Amino acid sequence: MNTPNSAAPRVLLVEDEVMVSMMLEDLLERAGYRVITASNLDDALRLAQSSDMDVAVLDVNLDGELSFPVADILRARGIAFTFASGYGTDGVSAGYRSENMLQKPYDIKTLLNELSRLRANVERVGGTG
Template identity: 50%
Template sequence: MTDKLDGLRVLVVEDEMMVSMLIEDMLTDLGCTIVGPASRLDEALQLAQSAELDCAVLDVNLGGQPIFPLADVLREKGAPFAFATGYGDAGLRDVDKGSPVLQKPFREADLARVLSELREKAGV
């Protein structure tokens, strides 16, 4: 499965440094290219506008700030994304229901599966 993910450019948006580092390690192991990471919404929005990316993994809550403005920007750009949250899809807006959700804590195999789905959606 890893070969399918080689070179996939993944925007990482996570406000907890240890979790962000863990996700980055998993992405590196899977052969992905890390975009960011961003720990604040303004950083993430700037990266989404300026960086080349194929998909994104989004923490739903960045220090009390919901990630939904970024989800809207990514949706407009046609960049698929997955939410990473400890609350399942309970904390998502209706428009985001049905988006892939990585239930925290997640394993590398879970991340690989979701990224494969996102890569298919992105057509890369």
């Protein structure tokens, strides 16, 4: 098992399903990421504003609240993110449909590929906020 170190990329994982969040956190840590988790909109907003991260994965629907305000903060900070939803783009309002979307249930290979792609794009444009 890989233990993330201080140089490992940091990912904000916003997921309201506890078991899914725990599974993803474990898988991401084994893949070499440091994971910051939020399970509700308030925590996600706080972390999006104040935490140091490289990329983020945002569940669209957080127990009935939408994660779009978190996406707005990440956009303003220049932090790359992807949405995750079981509803595809049907659950995403028009202003966010150009963002990347992971289909739930999660496919870990697709998730890791998406995080790598997001990180590569960030590195090409000069870092994160």
